[in-house]
Amino acid sequence: MTMQAADFLRPLPWLELPWQTLMEAIDQDRVAHALLIRGVGGIGKTRLATDYARRLLxxxxxxxxxxxxxTSCHLFDAGTHPDFLMLAPEEAGKAIKVDAIRQMTQEIALTPQYAGYRVVIIDQADALNGNAANALLKSLEEPPNGTVIVLVTDRPQQLPATVRSRCRNLSISPIHSDMALQWLNQQGIVEDAPALLSTAAGSPLRAASLEGSEAVKKRIERFDELMAVFFGARDPLDVAEIWSTKLVDMELLWMASWLADGARLGLTEGRVPARNIDLDAQLRRLAARIPVSFLMETYDRILKCQEALRGPANRQLVFEEFLIRWAEGGARPQ
Ligand SMILES: [Zn+2]
Structure with a gap:
């Protein structure tokens, strides 16, 4: 994997603390030979692991x-460092298979070409299948001298406990929205920053990559449709037809996050800000109008829709059923 030189120059303030932790370990000569970097998606964990590898080498x-x-930095930046290896699923959603781990094990058994560390990053380590995870255990337990294996994951609970327990854990905290917004502003993204950040579920890196895309517009369209169905301004069957042809997984996650926000606002009587910062006012109105129990029920139904759509379900029927129930909630006397 090659990285743009500029990536190394653009600091991510929320990674400063974990970076210090890693640097202290180097200074005190207690570098973990197996490290697990965990935290929510899109906050730069892979970037942290890569910077760390570059520093070690x-x-x-x-x-x-x-x-x-x-020489080492030049080779690293060109993506050709012989003592650095990056493993990840070959395609999104696919497993990391045992063959890839076996090949890696053979490579790290050889003497490093430069007389320093050898670093392996396993990105999206939760994608290791059972055999691959088993094949990795021995390397995690007794890696060849000077070898550092860094696992990176958004979903540590998907990793076998045998893998997790053999690694030193470095947990990256979610980013406070103020810090994320400030960082986006520094990247020249100002006006759209709140909407982009919410669209990206709070991840500033993902938010920056969505700038200029259709995602923000789509999200607001979905929000308006959902509200219109609830308040009786749109026919649930019409909206179901639109959704059945174009809705993707991410859009269901947006909806789930609005409902979760609504329930949270309802439960705290509005004392916390909505996580969808750009929709704070609308979500407050929603929370004032809809009982928390109905918001939570609907949240569960969204997750069930998501589950159903991963199988061979009739998309239109799934959305019709969901939207009719949602519209009934709006028609209930309050
Ligand atoms: Zn260097």
Whole structure:
């Protein structure tokens, strides 16, 4: 994997603390030979792991950072460092298979080409299938000298306990929205920042990558449709027809997050801000109008829709059933 040189120059403030933790371990000569970096998606965990690998491999680190000048840094930046290996699923949603782990095990058994560390990153480590995870155990337990294996995951609970327990854990906390917004502003994204951030479920990196895409517009369209059905301004069957042809998984997650926000606002009587910061006012109105129990019921139904749509379900029927129940909630006397 190659990384743009600029990536190393653009600091992510929320990663400073975990970075310090890693640097202290280097300074105190207690580098973990097996490390698990965990935290929600889209906050730069892979970037942290990659910066860490670059730092470990650098021949002349300067004030805690890779120098960017030595042979090792040049090879790393070109994506051709012989002592660095990056494993990930070949395709999104596919498993990391045992063959990939066996090949990695053979490679790390050889002497490193440069006389330093050898670093393996296993990105989306939750995609390791059972055999692959088993094949990895021995390397995690007794890696060859100087080898550092870094696992990165959004879903640590999907990893076997045998893998998790053999790693030192580094947990990255979710980012406070103020910090995320400030960072987006620094990237020149100002006006659209709140909507982009909510569309990206709070991930500033994903938010930046969505700039100029259709995602923000789509999200507001879905929100308006959902509200219109609830308040009787749109026919649930018409909206179900639209959704059946174009709705994707991410859009159901947006809906789930609005309902969760509504329930949270209802339960706290509006004392917490909505996580969908750009829709705070609308969600407050929703929470004032709809009983928490109905919001939670609907939240569960969204998750069931999502489950059904992964199978061979009739999409139109799934959405019709969901939207008719939702519209009935709106028609109930309050
Ligand atoms: Zn260097």
């Amino acid at each position: 650098c021949q002349k680190p300067q004030s805690g950072k890779a120098c960017g000048q030595c």
